[in-house]
Amino acid sequence: MPPIIEMRGITKRFGALTANDGIDFSIEPGEIHALLGENGAGKSTLMKILYGLYQPDAGEIRINGQPVRLTSPAEAIVSGIGFVSQHFALVPKFTVAENVVLGHEGSRTLHPTAMSTTVMETAASLRLLIDVNAIVGRLSVGEQQRVEILKALYRDCKVLIMDEPTAVLAPGDIAALFDILRVLQGRGMSVIIITHKLDEVFAISQRVTVLRLGKVVGEVRTQDSTPAALAQMMVGRQTVTVARNTDHRRQDAVKLDVRDLRLTDKRGGLRLRGLSLEVRGGEIVGVAGVAGNGQSELVSVLTGMAAPDSGSVTVGGAPLPFRDPKAVSRLKVARIPEDRLKGVIGDLSVQDNLMLESVEDFTRMGHLDRARIRANAEALIRAFQIKAAPTDLARTLSGGNIQKIILARSLGHAPEVVIAAQPTRGLDIGATEYVHQKLLEQKERGAAILLISEDLEEILLLSDRILVIYEGRIAGTFAAQDAQIDQIGALMTGAHPHA
């Protein structure tokens, strides 16, 4: 059979950057095809071209052998292409049914009952479980993703593009998603799944195309390949070393002691319900959990941004004052913030960002000591391999380099405690690797590290002990050597481990 979609010689430039460079890519009917590559490899750009969101500078797209020009999503939809973005394109205030029919209403007036029925029928025919009259904003992330899939199917899509669909899901939801994709495949649909996770490639796809720096570096049948081979293609290095924490023996004194934190948010919701934990020197404690179970609030308290209703935090025996970031950094608590773009000031230079948390060390009689600021920056840029000049504006840097600025600032001055919140979210493999190495170095130094991450793999890789956070308290503790991923997954979603 001919490919249902063929992209030939696709090139797309953004200014000086060539995001896609002469890419050939094709999809067979009824296959699940993984599009693999690091961040910035050009995967999303290629798929946005296929969905009519971007126009290629060169190249051609054929659908069922016919050359087409897709200048808008509307045209892509008519051609049978569906796209589920990482950032869901849903209207939170609308019902599921309204979101599904939007743009394809079929008549000039709306008939709510008929609309619900049709959407319900479409969902049922594909075994998608969803309440079509629910307000989308109140659904879980997994359910919202199902609405997105339903939207594409309602438009009679033949090829469904899914952009990093598992990034936002809990382990249980990932299995459910894969089941749905297999049902679609059974109906003869093709699915393109954009990912940088190798285990997913092997779990679901039949064929895989690997992109690196905007070019295709390989296209193989999944069963003919190995994770190591694909990883090598993806990063382009001979050996992929994975930094991993193997030495769990160290037992220093407790450096960070959190006791019975309770916190109510502005809307009156209980966000922390008696959360306790401790981290010893030379130990990495990983906090696993689905987003929104109190992680952000815990980090806010520990970094001096919020005060709990009750509870205490001590750092090396000294009580940690609440809502006083200055005092927190004086106790040598370093923080790697959840949202790295809020961790730097984009319109300030790299050197100014590097001294931001200790301005008074760089002032003389109220004036900034430019020479010392520059010297500090040069030393840190060298030590942390930041690819930038001291005077470059922070916003012109890549995500990986911005994260290096944050690491340099927080880890550069020998911290006692490190609060690392989602330290590698959105970073590519190389940058992730780098962050992991730096955290392990701090462990070696004897710092106590609290790692809060939604990436379970990262937690398993780095932690000496793993805590599972659920609804504002610690639902379970595992030593690294006997951590069971299915047990952790169950606790993350509120199930009782031994029930």
Place this chain on the structure above:
Amino acid sequence: MMDSILVLMGAMLRIATPILFGAMGETLIERAGVLNLGIEGTMLLAAFNGFVAAQLTGSLWIGLLAGALTGGLLCLLMGGLSVTLGLNQHVSGLGITLLASGIALFAFRILYGGATTPPALADSFQPLNPFPDTILTPVFEQHWLTYAALVSVPLVTWLLNRTTFGLRLRAVGENPEAADTAGINVYRMRYQALILGGALMGIGGAFLSLAQLGAFAHGIINGRGWVAIAVVIFGNWQPSRVLAGALLFSGVQALQLRLQAAGVALPYELLLALPYVLVIAAIALVGRNISVPAALLKPYRREG
């Protein structure tokens, strides 16, 4: 007693008419994601153009059409600035109010010189009186445009909630990215909302010069556009509640006019301020569960 209540109700409906047209127009535009602060100037220039057109042609209908067209065109300009160019909506809107007011006053000077008594139409819209010589006369003796303003409320509700056009308009005001990926032309939807809403505002302005006063004066709008915006917020962007807001304001306005006329022993400035104070208080009270269109004030740009 009964009589004066009925008279008060009649006055309330009369006062509410231009505010209601403006507020329905503004509701449509804001639900599509555009805050149109050009409303005050738009209503003024529409009142003026409607008046001039009626005077030149001798036809009130052509005057009304000119008012609606003026509203639609000024909102088209608003779209050019805030939708196509993506400029700040506050600045664009205030700019249009200043521009439109300036044009109206300048053209007034050219056409009527420094006339001290406002120029009047020989023949303006006359009120209908469906229940002559009954106790209901003071309530129902209204211009047909007042009835039209009231009818516009269920019409706008229906348009927003029961038509494809309305679903798309709301989608564009809540999440333009979602609308765009669903194949809806965000810009076109916003322009359509602006033109339709602008026409309603224009009719609201023209009502004053062609029906209620039958004349044009500089202060003819006198803040009614701003009140319309406040009423939209009060009504939580829902037409039926916007109507309630408009009636509340007009009711208090009618009452304070009666009290002034009756010579109540209060400074008249206090009475004049009463409806505005009330609107502010009401917004502060109901402001808690507001559901502002999520994309209001945000120009839409497709990334990349």
